[in-house]
Amino acid sequence: MSGTAAERLDRFMARANAAYYAGRDPFADFTTAPEITQAFGEILGAWAAVTWQAMGAPDPVLLVEAGPGRGTLMADALRLVGRVAPAFGRAIRLHLLETSPRLRASQAEALSGTGVVPTWHDRLDTLPDGPFILLANEFLDALPIRQLVRTAGGWMERWVEGDRFVLRDADVQPVAVPGRSVAQGDVLELCEPAMAVVRHLTERMSRQPGAALFLDYGSDRPGTGDTLQALRQGRPSPPLEHPGEADLTAHVDFPLLAHLAREAGVAVHGPDGQGAFLDGLGLFARTERLAQGRPPEQARALADGAHRLAAPERMGRLFKVLGLCHPTMALPGFGREEAS
Ligand code: SAH
Numbered sequence: 001m002s003g004t005a006a007e008r009l010d011r012f013m014a015r016a017n018a019a020y021y022a023g024r025d026p027f028a029d030f031t032t033a034p035e036i037t038q039a040f041g042e043i044l045g046a047w048a049a050v051t052w053q054a055m056g057a058p059d060p061v062l063l064v065e066a067g068p069g070r071g072t073l074m075a076d077a078l079r080l081v082g083r084v085a086p087a088f089g090r091a092i093r094l095h096l097l098e099t100s101p102r103l104r105a106s107q108a109e110a111l112s113g114t115g116v117v118p119t120w121h122d123r124l125d126t127l128p129d130g131p132f133i134l135l136a137n138e139f140l141d142a143l144p145i146r147q148l149v150r151t152a153g154g155w156m157e158r159w160v161e162g163d164r165f166v167l168r169d170a171d172v173q174p175v176a177v178p179g180r181s182v183a184q185g186d187v188l189e190l191c192e193p194a195m196a197v198v199r200h201l202t203e204r205m206s207r208q209p210g211a212a213l214f215l216d217y218g219s220d221r222p223g224t225g226d227t228l229q230a231l232r233q234g235r236p237s238p239p240l241e242h243p244g245e246a247d248l249t250a251h252v253d254f255p256l257l258a259h260l261a262r263e264a265g266v267a268v269h270g271p272d273g274q275g276a277f278l279d280g281l282g283l284f285a286r287t288e289r290l291a292q293g294r295p296p297e298q299a300r301a302l303a304d305g306a307h308r309l310a311a312p313e314r315m316g317r318l319f320k321v322l323g324l325c326h327p328t329m330a331l332p333g334f335g336r337e338e339a340s
Contacts, residue, residue, distance in 0.1 A: 006161040006168070010192065012243065013144035013228075019244030021100040021142075027070060029231050029247055032138050033215070033274075033315070034073035037305030039286045040137075041076025043278055047213065048077065048133050049085035050332045051325075055131055055209040059091035062132035066097040066124075066197070067139030071110030077135075078114040094118040095127055097139075124200045134201065134212040140257075141216050141249040143193040147226060148174055150186050158187075163240040177256050180222030187226045189250055198257045201324060202264035211325040217318050218252035220271040227251035254322050261324045269323035269334035274309065275316020280336035283310055 007015075020026065033040045052061055065074050074094070081089045094111075096118045098104050104120055111118060121127060147158040148170050155170040174188045175195075182188055201212050218227075230239040232246035239248055254271040261268045270277075287306040291299035310316040323331045 006159040006166055008146065009158050009160055009165075009228075010144035010146045012160040012240075013248050016243035016246070017142055017144070017248055018099065020247055022102055023244065026103075026247055029234050032069060033309050033319075034076065034137065035070070036308055037287070037302060038072075038076045039283055039290060039302065039306060040278070040309060041073040042080040042286060043281050043283055044073060044135055044137075044213070045077030045080040046084065047281055047333055048135065049081055049088045051133055051211045051329075052085075052088045052091070054330050054332070055133075055211065055326075057087070057091070058131040058209060059087075060093045060130065061088075061091045062095055062127065062130055063092045064095045064097065064127060064132055064134040066134060066136035067142065068096050068098055068107050069103060069138075071096075071107035073135070073137055074107070074118075075110045075114060078111070078116055082114070089116075092116060093128075096120050097122075097124060124197060129204075129208070131209040132204065133210070136213070137215045138249075139216070140191070140194045140197070140214055140252045141218070142247070143191050143197075145228065145250045146172070146190040146192065147228070148172070148188045148190060150182050150184055150188065152184060160240055163238070165240070175256060175260075177222045177253075177259050179255070180224070182224055186224040188224050189227060189253060191250065191253060194252065194257060195260060198260050198324070199264070202261050202266045205266045205324065205326045206264060209326050209329065211323065211329065211331060214252070214257075214322045214324075215274060215319060216252040216254075217315075218254050218271075218320055220254055220273075220320055222255040252320070254320055258322060265327060267325050267327050267329065267331070269325070269331045271320035271322045272334055272336065273312070273317045274319035274321055275312055276336040277321040277333050278306075278310050278316075281333045 094116045149156045156167040157170040158165045227250045228239045230237045230246035237246050258268045287302050291302045308314045325331050
């Protein structure tokens with residue numbers, strides 16, 4: 001990527017990430033929960049099966065994953081579902097939201113042994129209608145953000161010129177989130193694609209059974225601040241340098257997304273800490289089962305993986321889980337205390 005004309009931050013981020021996901025193996029630069037332990041995808045498969053029951057066991061049901069990466073989460077989830085909830089397994093119509101051709105190929109390969117053939121989409125609005133369950137792990141953090149700056153003269157916006165930021169007048173207002181106060185000089189992030197995802201899903205949920213689970217990093221309290229970050233060759237890197245060679249992400253604004261969903265009249269669960277959520281759904285029990293009869297180093301790797309996902313000082317607290325569903329449905333796994 002090149003060019004010196006100023007570009008709005010979200011457009012810069014969209015371009016940089018599209019080039020990055022299309023051209024590189026992102027998983028050489030970072031490790032996500034499903035790549036850490038198979039128990040993660042299995043627990044989410046079990047969660048989806050219980051959620052399907054809570055929806056009244058519709059057949060068919062759309063199982064949707066947004067940003068499936070290598071397809072590992074879904075392969076682990078489907079394997080578990082096939083064993084413990086075969087009726088759910090038979091009802092599933094699998095839809096994957098993925099823009100990277102390269103990752104689509106990885107997903108096809110990961111899922112080839114499951115007997116389930118996915119349909120891929122570039123956008124949510126091409127999904128067929130009907131009851132659905134959506135899973136998204138580390139999807140929202142990859143979506144492009146805008147950054148607004150509160151100044152004495154009103155809202156300004158950060159644009160990218162070369163490898164630095166410049167300020168322009170903003171042509172958009174931030175969404176007011178209950179409990180958030182903004183002082184002069186504060187940066188406020190706005191992830192319009194994430195807001196569009198929530199609006200799309202809540203519109204569907206208001207007229208048919210549906211549930212969505214977002215796992216990602218971000219705060220559970222309304223806040224402000226610049227959270228844009230880049231990982232290049234496994235290491236933090238200045239976000240505006242080397243576009244297309246680094247993974248650009250930002251914290252997910254869970255309070256804003258929860259607020260939008262509430263306004264739309266759907267039920268909101270969490271955001272809870274990922275550790276409490278996974279522990280409550282049996283991450284450690286499942287890990288022990290998996291470790292039984294395995295060589296000690298494999299058993300240790302499984303235990304370490306579970307610890308990494310759930311311990312508060314690792315991913316257990318920074319990562320949050322947000323559940324949205326049709327207003328009359330229950331969702332399993334929420335409202336637990338943090339794992340110790
Ligand atoms: N969920 C996976 C991968 C996380 S990486 C895991 O946990 O391992 C982010 C994923 O979102 C990648 O699959 C990337 O290609 C996809 N993605 C990023 N932006 C997207 C967009 N705008 N539309 C669809 N998929 C996108």
